[in-house]
Amino acid sequence: MVICKDVWKIYQQGEVKVEALRGVDLDIFQGEFVSLAGASGSGKTTLLNMIGGLDSVSSGYVEVDGDDLSGMNKNGLADLRLSKIGFVFQAYNLIPVLTAYENVEFIMQLQGVPAERRRELSHEILGRVGIADMGERKPAELSGGQQQRVAVARALVSNPSIILADEPTANLDSKTSESLLELMAELNQESQTTFIVATHDPQVIEFTKRKILISDGKVAQDC
Numbered sequence: 001m002v003i004c005k006d007v008w009k010i011y012q013q014g015e016v017k018v019e020a021l022r023g024v025d026l027d028i029f030q031g032e033f034v035s036l037a038g039a040s041g042s043g044k045t046t047l048l049n050m051i052g053g054l055d056s057v058s059s060g061y062v063e064v065d066g067d068d069l070s071g072m073n074k075n076g077l078a079d080l081r082l083s084k085i086g087f088v089f090q091a092y093n094l095i096p097v098l099t100a101y102e103n104v105e106f107i108m109q110l111q112g113v114p115a116e117r118r119r120e121l122s123h124e125i126l127g128r129v130g131i132a133d134m135g136e137r138k139p140a141e142l143s144g145g146q147q148q149r150v151a152v153a154r155a156l157v158s159n160p161s162i163i164l165a166d167e168p169t170a171n172l173d174s175k176t177s178e179s180l181l182e183l184m185a186e187l188n189q190e191s192q193t194t195f196i197v198a199t200h201d202p203q204v205i206e207f208t209k210r211k212i213l214i215s216d217g218k219v220a221q222d223c
């Protein structure tokens with residue numbers, strides 16, 4: 001479960017203070033599949049960064065899977081990210097010199113999973129996301145949709161309790177977006193992994209059961 005209580009994030013830009021989040025209150029239960037929608041600059045990415053422990057809050061409380069993030073130092077946050085959170089970004093963020101298998105294995109390597117087990121799991125998960133025969137290809141040899149499948153596989157392989165996705169369909173056509181969404185929904189149902197997807201894409205918003213609208217750094221609508 002994710003709990004945000006009166007979360008504020010203020011960036012200092014020279015003399016200017018940017019209030020990116022202005023008192024976000026939000027509960028997201030385990031196994032939910034939600035979209036975070038809102039205009040450009042409304043604070044969606046900032047909120048994902050707070051929930052994902054990529055950055056610290058200016059004030060307020062963030063809890064992920066029973067852990068209070070505000071009390072954690074950098075190492076604690078890094079451990080939390082590695083053990084509990086998977087990330088999928090719009091630009092895929094795959095490592096260009098590594099094959100699809102190696103990209104998926106990379107996180108497990110950081111987690112100290114033995115080589116044989118890594119190979120087994122990465123094969124299994126690439127099969128699960130429908131690109132088993134493309135494991136030896138590097139990102140540049142894959143289409144945008146296939147790269148995004150690798151990114152989802154990589155996020156899922158360590159069995160996180162939450163997947164945070166930032167504009168995962170931004171570079172995809174609507175058919176490819178639809179199949180990515182269906183894949184994420186299937187994985188969500190199977191594994192009860194929580195999916196939180198920040199997006200502008202009406203197709204994604206339409207698809208998700210729960211839609212959270214962020215406006216001016218606050219939750220404006222939650223339905």
Ligand SMILES: Nc1ncnc2c1ncn2[C@@H]1O[C@H](COP(=O)(O)OP(=O)(O)OP(=O)(O)O)[C@@H](O)[C@H]1O
Binds near residue numbers: 020038039041043044
């Ligand atoms: N590192 C930073 N330093 C200063 N201001 C920042 C920083 N990151 C974000 N901001 C500001 O915080 C506000 C919220 O940004 P954020 O990226 O969270 O919005 P967003 O809803 O994700 O936008 P988009 O849909 O365009 O990605 C914006 O005004 C942005 O300019």
